[in-house]
Amino acid sequence: MREPGFWHGPASLNAHLLKPLAALYGAIAAKRLQRKGLNAGIPVLCVGNYHVGGAGKTPTVLALAKLLRELGETPVVLSRGYGGKLGGPVRVDPIRHAASDVGDEPLMLASALPVVVSRKRAEGVPLARAQGATVILMDDGFQSPAVVKDASLIVIDSERGLGNGQVFPAGPLRAPLRPQLARTDALIIVGNGSAAASVATEIAAQGKPVLAAHLKPDAAQVAQLRGKRVLAFAGIGDPTRFFNTLRASGIEVAGQRAFADHHAYSQAEIESLIAEAKRDGLTLVTTEKDLARLRDWSQQIVPFPVTLEFSDPVQLRKFVADRLFKARERKEP
Structure with a gap:
């Protein structure tokens, strides 16, 4: 599911109305x-x-x-x-x-x-x-x-x-x-x-x-991606953290696409991302967790592993x- 925005903002009417269910x-x-x-x-x-x-x-x-x-x-x-x-x-x-x-x-x-x-x-x-x-x-x-x-x-x-x-x-x-x-x-x-x-x-x-603790990107992968422009996508709990980690590693994120956690990618979605990256000369990058759902396209997508x-x-x-x-x-x- 994609988390509603009011979960991470100040007190809202939506949160107040849902309090009895909560x-x-x-x-x-x-x-x-x-x-x-x-x-x-x-x-x-x-x-x-x-x-x-x-x-x-x-x-x-x-x-x-x-x-x-x-x-x-x-x-x-x-x-x-x-x-x-x-x-x-x-x-x-x-x-x-x-x-x-x-x-x-x-x-x-x-x-x-x-x-x-x-x-x-x-x-x-x-x-x-x-x-x-x-x-x-x-x-x-x-x-x-x-x-x-x-x-x-x-x-x-x-x-x-x-x-x-x-x-x-x-x-x-x-x-x-x-x-x-x-x-x-x-x-x-x-x-x-x-x-x-x-x-x-x-x-x-x-x-x-x-x-x-902090997440440390894989040094070899960072070196491989530096100097390249990437199209990053992720269907995890906090895609923004992934995009920020790429940028903090000195990688140019030319485009980003966020999906819900555990998103079941359709063939059309992945083919669209691959086509966009090819058209704009970008390297397609995602998380290891996302790539586990995308083994049929693993040769066309670069994983970005991190360790804690x-x-x-x-x-x-x-x-x-x-x-x-x-x-x-x-x-x-």
Whole structure:
């Protein structure tokens, strides 16, 4: 879906009119958070958001997977497979599966580590363990009580923050903020903006870590694109951030096209973009997540990969190692 503009603006009539629905939705979501879930038997780290849309969960999952491997762990991602038609549980095969089968994010992640997709997350736990998982990395699912989490790391964009701070559909929050804050074990703030400052203050006041991070573009790809004029397009939670990252990397963005998150591109849309780029002498560029949905055109579109880097990697390493140790202490018979 494309987020309505009033979610990220000052108080509006639309948000006010939707408050009764938001109160009902929020009450149901808050009650759902209290349900007991399945004990996976191995540590479970969840990467989530307080709100709908993206803020950098996928790069965070990849960064955590790298750290876990450095710690001698075997992480397996567990995802609901949003946008895919397979209910699972199934291990994602980048060769056999398409984004329409398992979702774009799981397909992208599966090129780097094992990924299990299961519409009912608890049912995916045995398959994740069968893949040799010593740790399950949940990609999203913070508001789902299906599986007990040993640590929930919440990602928030420093420029967008929480929008108008209202619960869906009056705003972007998936549940009332207070119970979500109480279940947060660490906050990851991406970027140098100040929109997440109030949330960071509350998390820090609870004695929980607030971790600063930034998205770092792939140096080789940046070098390849510098000096070229590009037509950039993206169907992610915040396409503007992608366009700004290109410009901040010294790449000339001659044109840009924004689509809704997880947008299912039609053949006509892609052929139109390719034709426009060819006509104007532009290089067609998109995100890795978008390209996962566009494998038939991958030779004509340049991906722009990014990684998440933490300002204090030692703090993150200590937090994760401590949580794994405590989780295993609790799970010992």
